[in-house]
Amino acid sequence: MMNSLQTLRMSHDCSSIDVDPLYGFKLDRRRRLTFRAEVSKISSGLVSGKQQRVKAGSAKPLSRASKKVIEIERNVFVGTYARAPVVLKSGKGCKVYDVDGKEYLDMTAGIAVNSLGHSDPDWINAVIEQANTLTHVSNVYYSLPQVTLGKRLVECSFADRVFFTNSGTEANEAAIKFSRKFQRHSHPEEKFPATEFIAFSNSFHGRTLGALALTSKEHYRLPFEPVMPGVTFVEYGNIKEALKAIQSGKTAAVFVEPIQGEGGIFSATKDFLQLLRTACDDSGALLVFDEVQCGLGRTGQLWAHEAFGVTPDIMTLAKPLAGGLPIGVVLTTERVAAAISSGDHGSTFAGGPLVCHAALAVLNKIQNPDFLASVSHKGLYLKELLLKKLGENHHVKEVRGFGLIVGIELDVQASPLVDACRDSGLLVLTAGKGNVVRLVPPLVISEQELEYAVEVLSTCLPSLDGNSNTS
């Protein structure tokens, strides 16, 4: 049964919006945005939310091919992941295909990794070229792609120095070690140098014991305690609390995501980041920006922090850099690097020729000002579309984001919507406490694809009505 969508009319009063219009549009009923829009009828391929709700217990039947794979995984893998019941087989651009050949529009990019989409030809060429040349030698020796990539990253960022890892969590682990070594190096006579860290509510820095200690979700940490000691959590955005917590002789570094991805698509304010910068300078603590998810063009600027006009001492990156191959990076200032000696840290795989050569193909595109401008432009367009089509839905509390990291905050759990979208051929993620729909599509997505994504989302909204869970 198809729902026909009604025309949405919302009135707009921009003067009373207290949120940066580039970032979030609060859907307070007193301040409403006006778009005259006629929303087209849903295409016949979509299943109505009502139908899905009723069949909630018996979701769309899985093909034999899918079931087989899912069964093997259930029997053979340590059960860490509650995966969506779809077995993906191939991808091209922003489309992925499951084992039955069903097509999906990918608004997840493998969790903000596939920024150039799937099977980018230049990336593939780089991989083939380098696989036929040299893949790995370890860091006992020098190799060309690593040095080229390192130089390029330093040249296009605030940083003076670079260190490669294999993932975001490894990058944050390195940042932790560099920070502590920096403090010891800066105060060699100090019997008790600053070793503690400040992290924030709704943060996510990784799953290994050091990065995990900086990750706020208690149930990620509690079963594994004692993790790395010395971390204090402060409310994200709380200037007063931060000022109190960052202490000279105690705080080694402050870890913050300029835009929290896993945490719910929350952006810092300029004031907040500027205050952290000042407080760190005053106390001798280092400021670490985790741009693993929001960096490398995701916000429409090369680095998320560029929008805030605040420069960190250390920045960690990972996800999109090598087009899907495992990689992480730590970028630091000269004074931080000066504290690090040979033998202090290392990795066997990191910085390998193949991964770095692939990363150069990605960076070549992402660095391009036109590419970045298109991300900004598409991000604004996406938010406008969402407001237009979903803005009036009573479950939608806010649409926020920068560039192509966008969140739709709901007043209920998002999972029925995510499931309904998937059945309709659209892949989206969640964030926060499960009540935020997270959209992090490939940065190469087209406006037409964005329009389609929003269409499917709005068609599937009724799936939220059967769900009386609060967020």
Added chain:
Amino acid sequence: MMHSLQTLYMSHTCTPINPLFAFKSDRGRRFTFRAEVPKVSSCLVSYEQQKVEANPLSRESEKVIEIERNVFVGTYARAPVVFKSGKGCKLYDVDGKEYLDMTAGIAVNSLGHGDPDWINAVVEQANTLTHVSNVYYSLPQVTLGKRLVECSFADRVFFTNSGTEANEAAIKFSRKFQRHSHPDKKNPATEFISFSNSFHGRTMGALALTSKEHYRIPFEPVMPGVTFLEYGNIKEAQKAIQPGKTAAVFVEPIQGEGGIYSATKDFLQLLRTVCDDAGALLVFDEVQCGLGRTGHLWAHEAFGVIPDIMTLAKPLAGGLPIGVVLTTEKVAAAINTGDHGSTFAGGPLVCHAALAVLDKIQNPDFLASVTRKGLFLKELLLEKLGDNSHVKEVRGFGLIVGIELDVQASPLVDACRDAGLLVLTAGKGNVVRLVPPLVISEQELEHAVEVLTACAPTLDGNSSTSS
């Protein structure tokens, strides 16, 4: 100036050490091989010449080295050679000079460089699907996971991006297992036992299990709860592994970074028994010694002892970053969704590449050849170097071999590199570590030993002792 090598004669009496592992070059027990050692080839440079004029770097190399010095955080004291390409067991630097690679990128490139089947797998999968994250299922991950479980002791698998990440996962699984097994307990077992000369990784959990103090001290406080025992010390282990206290014991069946030390069957069997009695888990770190390196698919097969958890990494994906944790059902049963995760790990491209590697390594003929070549290598080393006054012992299993010296190995390593042979060190820098691609030929092994022998005199100029 060239040295001509003399014919070596050594007399043989039997050794008390497992002949498969180590041959001590004690002057009282010597091995007899009648061998005529060929003259040194003309491309080798004598140590005297090297000392006077270190091989000048090409402009090309210098340029790259200079950039690295200016732009990288200075964590690595790299050898002054810039590699550009590789094929089989040969590497080529930016000047086109050829090197025989006895390092395999630190025991990673088990199939050598540019293996055609591996390349085909990479090309094929890069054109299909590279990454989707673990929110979804994908075929290569499931195929690889199933294969690893089928060919090992394990019931369950978890993928990571590196060896250190695999050990971090093992740490988390161990602690969760203890909490899950004793849910009523206020203070469950959370501590770990690790050993002297161990190496488990550089991230804050794995680092806490790594014995080298100067790797840990600048970064303290690391993860709490680790006690270090002497590797091989049965009595100490019996005392230290305690029920209600010890969550798990982490041990490398063969310590690679630590100096190519092998555990004994007794030691590992004792650890197994004591862990069983104490309710602690036994974790084998086979990141370096696993996946065919010893001539067995798994190093622990040689000892007849089965762990609860095994960590792997290095060679599995042919040079792409990967790590694995293999566990028994009882360990896996303690882990719930959300307990752990990774964005990249288990990606289609990396896993498809790994299947190409595993296909070869699993083959019994392949493994048998590793054993055979390992024995051959040790015999050759004994033959050519056994009489050298600096060589204390040659040891190893399969193609993880160490030559323990009574001095620092670096002059020898440098001289070998100048002579076109790449080798590593281990332990306190006094052990030459040989971990070549597993596909290396006997001829290449002969050449490697020849170069090592020719360069051995470089050790004479070095009066520093090993520790």
